[in-house]
Ligand SMILES: [Zn+2]
């Protein structure tokens with residue numbers, strides 16, 4: 055797997071110069087996209103600084119959820135909204151295992167990286183049977199590439215509870231579902247950045263960050279490619 059992704063990564067860097075991944079015109083110079091497509095991506099400009107939920111209406115730094123019941127992580131970087139071409143990209147990566155889509159997500163994440171990255175990166179772990187069924191853990195894949203690029207070590211955590219799809223659950227149900235789901239390998243450094251592909255409610259990040267804080271972390275942040283707008287409360 056590692057060799058294969060390295061080979062594909064090389065192919066991505068060397069084999070597609072000049073072609074935009076989104077419009078396929080020969081105008082991209084370095085990152086895999088052209089300036090126009092990059093500008094038109096669904097950027098999550100006005101977002102809660104803690105959970106990255108897109109903010110609407112009144113100006114503010116944090117969303118209502120984070121003000122009323124602050125999650126255990128400090129800040130979330132999720133520069134894109136999970137919609138349009140970003141949804142297609144994540145689907146190609148996650149469900150069809152497209153390494154080209156994965157590399158694009160890595161590049162997009164690096165283009166809007168957090169102001170402060172932790173001492174180590176930690177991918178959101180997947181229950182082993184689920185990772186086996188999918189063929190890989192997409193968050194781990196992203197964390198490995200990001201770690202190589204920004205020279206950060208990777209922490210290891212495990213998901214010890216089978217989590218049925220969280221999609222149909224509301225925020226409270228997700229939190230219940232995630233109790234006791236994660237264990238983390240010590241020692242845990244002071245500042246950890248959790249890596250995920252898409253943040254939905256932040257419930258997973260909250261559960262994982264709580265475990266990290268109990269095990270010695272002083273600050274935990276989240277760095278994801280995209281954020282879905284909240285639909286349930
Ligand atoms: Zn383009």
Ligand SMILES: [Zn+2]
Pocket residue numbers: 102103104105106107116117118119120121
């Ligand atoms: Zn928030």
